[in-house]
Amino acid sequence: MSISSFYPPQRTLMGPGPSDVNPRVLAALARPTIGHLDPQFVAMMDEVKQMLQYAFQTESALTLPISAPGSSGMEACFVNLLEAGDKAIVCQNGVFGGRMKENVERCGATAIMVEDEWGKAVDVAKVEAAFAEHPDAKVLAFVHAETSTGAQSDAAALAAIAKKNNALSIMDCVTSLAGTPVKIDEWGIDAAYSGTQKCLSCVPGISPVTFSEAAQETIKNRKTPVQSWFLDMNLIMGYWGKNAKRAYHHTAPVNSLYAFHESLVLLQEEGLEAAWARHVEHHAALRAGLEAMGLSLVVDEADRLPQLNAVSLPEGIDEAAVRGRLLNEYQLEIGAGLGAMAGKIWRIGLMGHACNQKNVLFCLGSLDAVLTDMDAKINSGAAVKAALASYAA
C-alpha cells in the first residue's frame, strides 16, 4: 500500500451543493487549531451565535451550529421535539419531506403525510385539512426550499397554521438560508435547520439550527430523554447556551467553525437583502439563457427558487453524458435529478459564492457547447447573449 496526498481538481460547483466556497472561508479553515474550551474559541463561538441569529432573523438564544451535516440538523429538530406516541403532520413535495417522515417514525411518532406533486409548493389548504382531521398533531414539518426540485413553499402561511393549531413548526431551510428570505421570528417558526454548503458559501459538515422559546419549553419538559445523546439540546445548551458554563459535551469541529465564522462575516459584510437580490439577479440571467436555448424550468414561476434551478432536458438526450462532459471537459458540476426526478431534470445551483455573472455565462456557454456538439435540439449560440441582455435590462 502506498497512497499519495490527494489534490482535488478545481471545479466550478453549480449543483445542489456543496457549492463554490469563498476563498476567504478556505483560508479560515486552515488556521491553527486551538482547544474547543480555549477562551478565544469560546469568544468566537459567541460571535458565531450572534451572526447566525442575524442570518436566521431571530433573537432566539438557542441558535447554534450542530457539529455535523444538515441531515443531523434535521434529526436534531425531530428527536428533540417529538416523543414516542406523538403525531406530526409532514408535508412532502420532494425528497426531503420523505426523509422527515423517516425521522418522525424513528422517534416512535406517527407521520401524517400531506403529499404534493414534486416541483410544486406545499398546498396550504391540504395542511389545514390535515389539522382538521388531526387536531392533536404536535408538530408540522415542511421543507421551505426543496433541494430536490427547486420549489419554494409559503413558510409564513404554514407556520401560522401550525400556531393556530397549537402545533410546533419545523422548517427545513437548508437551501434557502442566505439565498432567499428566511425570517424565523417574523414567521413564527419553532425549529429550523440549515446547511453551510449552500448559500452560506462554506464547506459542508455543519448544520445551523434555531429553536423558539416554545420549542425550548417543549424540550425542557419532555417526559423521556432525547433518544440521541449527541443531539440532545438539553446537553448542548450547557456548552452553547447563553449563561452556559461551557461544559464539555463533545469536541467541537474547531476548524470547520473557523470557516463558518468567516462565511457569516462575509454575509454580514454583504447584507442579507443584498444577498437575496444577488440571487434573484443571476437567476434571471440564467433563466433567460436557458429559455433562449429552448429549455424550460420545471417549477412554476411563483414558486421558483432563484438559487436552485430544475431544468427540463432536451428531447432524447443522455443527461448523464452531458453532466459527465461538463465535469470532465469544463470542470463544471451541475446536479442530476434525485428520487422521482432522477433522469428527468438537471439541477443548476446558483448558491452563495457560486452565484455570480461569470458562473452564469460560463455555465450557459459550456452547456450550449456540449449540447450542440451532441446534436441536441436547442437554439445553439443564443444562451449567453440572452443572459447578457438580462443583465443589461
Place this chain on the structure above:
Amino acid sequence: MSISSFYPPQRTLMGPGPSDVNPRVLAALARPTIGHLDPQFVAMMDEVKQMLQYAFQTESALTLPISAPGSSGMEACFVNLLEAGDKAIVCQNGVFGGRMKENVERCGATAIMVEDEWGKAVDVAKVEAAFAEHPDAKVLAFVHAETSTGAQSDAAALAAIAKKNNALSIMDCVTSLAGTPVKIDEWGIDAAYSGTQKCLSCVPGISPVTFSEAAQETIKNRKTPVQSWFLDMNLIMGYWGKNAKRAYHHTAPVNSLYAFHESLVLLQEEGLEAAWARHVEHHAALRAGLEAMGLSLVVDEADRLPQLNAVSLPEGIDEAAVRGRLLNEYQLEIGAGLGAMAGKIWRIGLMGHACNQKNVLFCLGSLDAVLTDMDAKINSGAAVKAALASYAA
C-alpha cells in the same frame, strides 16, 4: 453589529485533544471543495477506507469515517447494535464509560455497570462475573484508553470474554488509535470508534468506525429500524460500502475528509509500529522530567497510556491558575481533570504530531518556570535535564 474575521493564536496543544495538527493536514483541509459524488472524491474515499483499515488493523469492509465528532461514532456503535429490551455490560473507569451508559439507556436497553476506580484499568474478573450473572447480555462495551484518566485496559482479554459469552464487543479507542497498539481483527473487536483529533494529528469533527462481520449481521437482522437516520449503518453502507452505488445519504464533509486522508497518508509514511514507539519514547522523557520535578503520574505503570499523562498536583497549588498562565504566557494548552478528577489532576497529552522532543522539553520547561514562580514545592530546574537524559539513555 460588526464582527471581524477570526485569527486564532498559535497554541501548542498538549491537552487531551484536540492536539497539534500536522501542517500538511491543515494544507489539505484548505484545498478546493469538490462535490461529494464527484468521481475523484469517491476514489479518495476508497483510499481513506483502505488506509483506515490499516490504522485499525482490520480487513473489515465496514470501516469508514462518520461525518461527525467521536461522540457521534460512539452513538453509531450503540444505536446500530442495540435494540429496546437488550442488555449491555458497560465497564466504567472514567468519564466515557458513563457516556456509554447514557447511550445504552437511550436505546431503550439496560446497562449492567461494571465499575472500577478512576485511573485503574477495567478489572477483567469483574467482567467475567457480570457475564456469569447476565449470560444474556448482547454487548460488552469498554473504553480502551480512558481520556479522562490516561488508563489503558486489556482490550484483547475483554473482547475474548465477550466472544466466549456470545456477546458483541464495542470498544472506545478515541485516544488509543495510532498512539498505542489497536488490533481490531487480532483481538476480535466487533465495533470500535475513534476520533481524528488525538493521535491521528487531524482536526476534530470526524469519527472513524469499524464493524466486524458479526456486527454487520446483527445490524442487517435488526427487528426495528436504527433510531438515528443519520447514523443508520444500513443506509451509510449504501454510500461507503464495498459494492455501494454511492447512493446519496448525506453531504459528506468534503474538506474535513481531505484532511483526514492526509493524516492517514502521514500515518502510512511513518508506519504504525514507529508511531507507537515514538509515543513510548517521548512519554518516558516526559515522565522522567515530571518525576525529577517531584510530581507523579496517577495511573499505575502497567496500565499507563504513553499519549495521555494524568499528573498529580503539587500540594496547595491553584491548578487552574497554572493552566491559565501556561496558556496566556506560553501559548501552551494542557488539560484539566474531568468529572471525578476535576481539580485533582492535570492531563498532559503527547498525541500524534504533538508527540515530539521539542514539545516535551517546552512543556517541562514552561511548567517548571510557572510552578517555581508560584512557589510550588517542586525541585526547580531538574525537569528538562532529566528528560534529556531519558532521550540519551
